[in-house]
Amino acid sequence: xxxxxxxxxxxxxxxxxxxxxxDKHALKRDSEKVASxxxxxxxxxxxxSKGSSTKYFAxxxxxxxxxxxxxxxxxxxxxxxxxxxxxxxxxxxxxxxKVSDELEQLHLHPTDRSVAESLKQPLMxxxxxxxxxxx
Amino acid sequence: VKIFQVxxxxxxxxxxxxxxxxxxxxxxxxxxxxxQLLWVxxxxxxGITVYSEMCGxxxxxxxxxxxxxVRERLGFKVGLxxxxxxxxxxxxxxxxxxxxxxxxxxxxSGLPYRWLIVLAGIAIAVVVWVTSFDWIERIFGYGGLCxxxxxxxxxxxxxxxxxxxxxxxxxxxxxxxxxYAYFAVGxxxxxxxxxxxxxxxxxxVEEQWGPKDLGLNKANAMxxxxxxxxxxxALMIVGGSLFLDKGIEPxxxxxxxxxxxxxxxxxxxxxxxxGILFAVGGAAIDTLFSGAYNLAQFFGWEWGRYRAQTGAxxxxxxxxxxxxxxxxxxxxxxxxxxxxxxxVIFSAVALPLTYIPILLVANDRSYMREYANGRLANxxxxxxxxxxxxxxxxxxxxxILTNVGQN
Numbered sequence: 001x002x003x004x005x006x007x008x009x010x011x012x013x014x015x016x017x018x019x020x021x022x023d024k025h026a027l028k029r030d031s032e033k034v035a036s037x038x039x040x041x042x043x044x045x046x047x048x049s050k051g052s053s054t055k056y057f058a059x060x061x062x063x064x065x066x067x068x069x070x071x072x073x074x075x076x077x078x079x080x081x082x083x084x085x086x087x088x089x090x091x092x093x094x095x096x097x098k099v100s101d102e103l104e105q106l107h108l109h110p111t112d113r114s115v116a117e118s119l120k121q122p123l124m125x126x127x128x129x130x131x132x133x134x135x
Numbered sequence: 136v137k138i139f140q141v142x143x144x145x146x147x148x149x150x151x152x153x154x155x156x157x158x159x160x161x162x163x164x165x166x167x168x169x170x171q172l173l174w175v176x177x178x179x180x181x182g183i184t185v186y187s188e189m190c191g192x193x194x195x196x197x198x199x200x201x202x203x204x205v206r207e208r209l210g211f212k213v214g215l216x217x218x219x220x221x222x223x224x225x226x227x228x229x230x231x232x233x234x235x236x237x238x239x240x241x242x243x244s245g246l247p248y249r250w251l252i253v254l255a256g257i258a259i260a261v262v263v264w265v266t267s268f269d270w271i272e273r274i275f276g277y278g279g280l281c282x283x284x285x286x287x288x289x290x291x292x293x294x295x296x297x298x299x300x301x302x303x304x305x306x307x308x309x310x311x312x313x314x315y316a317y318f319a320v321g322x323x324x325x326x327x328x329x330x331x332x333x334x335x336x337x338x339x340v341e342e343q344w345g346p347k348d349l350g351l352n353k354a355n356a357m358x359x360x361x362x363x364x365x366x367x368x369a370l371m372i373v374g375g376s377l378f379l380d381k382g383i384e385p386x387x388x389x390x391x392x393x394x395x396x397x398x399x400x401x402x403x404x405x406x407x408x409x410g411i412l413f414a415v416g417g418a419a420i421d422t423l424f425s426g427a428y429n430l431a432q433f434f435g436w437e438w439g440r441y442r443a444q445t446g447a448x449x450x451x452x453x454x455x456x457x458x459x460x461x462x463x464x465x466x467x468x469x470x471x472x473x474x475x476x477x478x479v480i481f482s483a484v485a486l487p488l489t490y491i492p493i494l495l496v497a498n499d500r501s502y503m504r505e506y507a508n509g510r511l512a513n514x515x516x517x518x519x520x521x522x523x524x525x526x527x528x529x530x531x532x533x534x535i536l537t538n539v540g541q542n
Contacts, residue, residue: 029541036384043381043397052400056245057408061389068386131382 022081022089030072031092031134037069038099038127045106045123048116058110066103073097092133099126152363153282153370154418155235155388156228156325156479158411159472161367162391163540164318165374166384168309170294170302173371175319177303179326180364182522184356185515186327186490187335189497189508191352194339197502201336201493202432208492217488218433222426224485225330227478229422229457230464233259234471235415238388242408249466256462259419263454268341268440271420278413284395284406286369291398292376299372317533317540320526321476324483326367327523332489333425337432341439346506370394386472423461427454476539483530486523494520 022030044062047053076093102119109115164172194200199207202221206214236255241248262271309315335356344352373394378385385391388411395407424440427450431438437447444451465471494516497508508516534540 032382033384035382036386039381040383040385040390040393043383043393047393047396047400047404050400052404053396054401054404057242057389057392057396057404059245060242061387061393064387064389127382 020079022076022079022085024082024085027085027088027092028134030076030096031130033072034069034092034096034099035127035130035134037065037072037096037103038123038130041065041099041103041106042120042123042127045116045119048106048110049113049120051113053110055110058116059107062103062106062110066100066107069096069100069103073100088133092130095126095129095133099123099130102126152360153279153366153414154228154325154328154421155231155415155471155475156321156328156482157367158370158388158391158414159475160318160321160325160479161370162374162378162385162394164322165371165376166378167318167374167540168315169375169379170299170372171306171308172315172318172322173299173302173368174305175322176326176364176367176371178522179323180360180367181515182323182519183327183331184360185512185519186332186493187360188353188356189512189516190332190336190493191339191344191356192349192506193493193496193503194336195344195348195352196346196504196506197496198340199496199502200340200428200432201333201489202429204492204496205489206433208495209488213488214433217485218429220481220485220488221329221333221429224478224482225422225426225429226457226460226464227474227481228328228330229419229426229461230469231471231475231478232415232419232422233458233461234465234469234474235388236412236419237465238471239408239412239415242389242392243405243412252462252465255416255419256458259416259423260455260458263420263423263440264444268338271417271440272338275413275417275420279410279417281406281410282366282414283369284399284403284410285366285373288395288398288403288407289369289372289376292373294372294376302371313533314537314540316529317537320483320530320533321479321540322367323522323526324479324486324530326364327486328479328482329485329489330422330425330482332493333428334421336493337424337428337438341441343441349506388472419461423454423457426457427451473539477534480530480534483526486527487520490520490523 041062044053044058044065048058073093073096076089076096081089102123105115106119161176190201193204202218205217209217233252233255236259237248237251240246240251240255244251266274307315339352374385377394377397383390392404392407392411396404428438430436430453431447431450436449438450439447496502497516498513500507
């Protein structure tokens, strides 16, 4: 039982090791995550702009997405970075912050179709920019 | 009347098939590999059907549920290890399901998450306390049928049906074979999660099945789980048709609901959230009961919902303690979706310890008489035992190597 518990803790520790230095691989992964959050935000904004969502769903889900983008922004700003990719990491961190702010707008105005409409293009552009950084 | 009862039971089994593990792994697998892993769902559904039918038959003929068999066949030490592993995985799953209920309530009401965790805990306790066993099964099973909205969504998203068909043929077409293997193990673990057979066999004892109910057992297991697997297909097709194309990694329960919102609008969204609510709520109750059943059966206590609370006090106390622990764990802020991934992978590790005793008892003619396993049940049982052993040995290495399916 003791061995099992120790193995369990080791697995959690190893699997949870998502921090550490940002290298090219981590930059690619995080760029894909930012692109994913922006694209999902754009889908949600599109549904809100068409009146296809509900007030509470849009409010709660936009907040979840915004918080995830904000967490990525903080993590990218704080983690040490390998040489040569510092500029891209800074760009991605700012981009994650921008995505988070846009999704926060959707969270604050979950029934405002014009706000949602105005957020669609910026979120799509953010997703494209994050995709570029992942290459 | 009998046919009507069978139909009701099957409907409940379809609606009750999907839990938070199936939701997370099927949609994520679709979002990552498109339809390529549909064949794994078929293997998982056949596996859970084979073993559920077996343990339902054992319960009907011998009156013994899974942990009676574990204690008898594995001895105290190995049995205790099995019990501890089962209870840890059960508690993780219960925690994830309670968190899932709170998230769904929040998506419907907009109220603060922490209040809703407490409300979810109280609601589950009240339902378990006041509602009879068969009504619990039916209410959540029928509510879970709202998940059929994902089948409509899958069609409305216009998948490439040729590619969907190709997905039912085992093949690997990826640059990430480890990630593919991780999802395959996760899908099998989610489909064959042990609490389902603990609950199924104990439920058969609760409902006092006898030899005359063997037909009902077969129908429930084969048609109910078979059609329940249809929901898993739909979820994976939605993941592949909507999220893969757009590069979205569905990390939240809300993301899964978006899969119905995009093609079907508000009504699709609401049906999806309500369906997920009933599916995870029902699974929360199943895991809660399973934890109490396991402990009571292993230590020989009085157990069963039909005995009422005072007739089985230690059983009742166990489920109350488990529910309090799960609510407390969700209150710490643990992410139910991430916890689900760990719970499914760890449950895969514990699978052989659950399924070997079932196979042994189902073959024992001193208990089962003429109802012991036939050639087909034994062949399938042994094939699946081999599959289970492989996934149990590879689950944790794959979890580590793929960084919990992240890369």
